């Protein structure tokens with residue numbers, strides 16, 4: 309079980325959250341101009357590091373807000389930046 313620190317509600321059990329995938333994945337500026345390979349890369353390819361990964365989470369059973377956290381994929385240590393916000397980190 310993960311104890312996820314919602315920036316607005318405080319620490320809560322992971323079952324209250326929805327995982328939104330890797331953070332900071334940029335939407336192509338002109339999707340019509342990218343190749344099928346590049347489009348598939350945007351849709352399906354994500355980093356899989358052994359270490360810290362930025363992730364999007366939504367507190368579905370609470371405030372329903374989205375935020376970015378950084379989770380160590382080995383230890384599950386979680387850090388939420390002080391400036392976590394809904395608008396600032398939505399990139400896809």
Ligand SMILES: [Zn+2]
Pocket residue numbers: 314315316317318367370371372373
């Ligand atoms: Zn919350």
